[in-house]
Amino acid sequence: MAKTTFRKRIINNKEYYFFRLRHKNLKSPKDLYGTTVKELNKKIKDITYELDHNIKDEKESFENFFVNWLFEVNFINKKPSTKERYEGLYRNYIKNSELSKLKIKDISQTDIQKYYNSLIKKGISVTTITQLNKIIAPSIRYAYNNNLIIKDFTKAIILPTKKEEDKLNSKNKINPFTIDEQNKFINSIIGNDLEILFLTALNTGMRQGELLALTWNDIDFENNTISINKTVKYIAPVDTNGRGKGFVSVQTPKTVNSIRTIPLPLFLKDKLKEYKINQSKNRLLLANLYHNNNLVFCNTYGNYLDSSMVRKKFKKVLEKNNLPIRKFHDLRHTFATRLFELGENPKTVQTLLGHSNISTTLDTYTHVLSNTKEIVSNKLNDLYLSMSVN
The missing domain is CATH 3.30.160 (Double Stranded RNA Binding Domain)
Known part of the structure; x- marks a missing residue:
């Protein structure tokens, strides 16, 4: 011994x-x-x-530490929509999880890694885990900088990656209208109270939040352009007690590229002018009951449209006219698809859609670009035959 x-x-x-x-x-x-x-x-x-290493002898659990960090530190200067998203991640994936009761001073890379692996086995998406790591990793760095843990191990965490076939499946989730479906949809919305909203989405590629935030000042009828510089989102405010009563939040777009000026098609210009005249008549009729927010698309009383209501009405139109159910965002995909089919180059489409980089555009519309290859080949063949080359 x-x-x-x-x-x-x-x-x-x-x-x-x-x-x-x-x-x-x-x-x-x-x-x-x-x-x-x-x-x-x-x-x-x-x-x-x-x-x-001056590590504090903390008995605090990871969850308690994380809550204090999230709401008291991380939420400073964050947009309401970001706060809402982060609170949801905390509530669904950290609160009462297997990480919760671990002492913050004992938390390790292995603990985080095992937890992410367990989420994958439960069927949680790679995207969700990546988003979750965007709040866990900085909290760990904060703990390290404040001498609550010995080492910042965040760079050692290995995030799961999507398999190639998963990426392809993700891209194929876009569901634009075919030409026939688009024509049927346009005819079916004539007289609908959201007709002009749907037509604007279909012919500009604007996101729903951008459409609902659009004001008449953003439309230049003289130069036939629309300036996109803000977006609107329905927010449920969050604190340590959970979510409160929701409100509408007007925000700057997420990326610099989303701030853009796009062309206004002439046929849509005429419809918007007529729509504005009718809106002005309604405003005068309601007098003090009307809240003049200068919105292009608003409810009867001039207030912001509810995004869920817009989606429900869109779905109702599809169901009533036997059109395949798709997302409101597919109106944007339809706009981009038509542009590619008309031979527009990807860089122009990227600019019009407000994508941060060209790879996003190319990856999203791979199937459309593949289809246009055959069209280009046929055009070259027709050109060759027209030249009467022996």
Whole structure:
């Protein structure tokens, strides 16, 4: 049996090795116990390392630490929509999770890695886990910078990646109208109270939030352009007690590229002018009951349209006219698809859609570009035949 200088103590009729640790960062000596010499040596080594690196002796759980960090630190200067998204991630994936009760000072890369792996096995998407890591990783860095943990291990975390076929499936989720479906849809919305909204979406590629935030000041009828510089979102405010009563939030677009000026088709210009005249008549009729927010698309009383209501009415039109059910966002995809079919180059489409980079445009509309290859080939063949080359 190996010799040891550790003394022994009997506690509850059980024998333990004992060591009284003194350190400059300890206000008073700390008694350590171990059932074996090896166990005790490890405790001494680990605690000494923490003390040498000025790690605070925190018993706080990871969840408590995370809540304080999220709401008191991270939420400063964040957009309401970002707060809502982060609160949802916390509530669904961190609150009462297997990470919750771990002590913040003991949290490790292995703990985070195992948790992400378990989420994958439960069928949680890679996108969700990536978003989750966007709040867990900075919280770990904050803990490290404030001497709550020994090491910033965030760069060692390996995030799951989508398989190639998953990427392809994701791209194929876009569901634009065919030409026939588009014609049927346009005819079916004549007289609908959202007719001009649907037509504008279909012929400009604007996102729903951009459409609902659009004001008459953004439309230049003289130069036939629309300036896109804001977006609107329905927000449920969040705090440590959960979500409160929702409100409409007008925000700047997420990326610089989303701020853009796009052409206004002449036929749509005429419809918008007529729509504006009718809106003005309604405003005069309602007098003080009308809230003049200068919105292009608003409800009867001039207030912001509810996005869920817009989606429901869009779905109702599709169902009533036996058109395949699709998302409102597919109106934007239809706009881009028609442009590609008309031979427009990807860079122009990128600019009109407000994509941050050309790869987003190319990846999203791979299927359309593949179809246009055959069209180009046929055009070249027709050109060759027209030249009467022997």
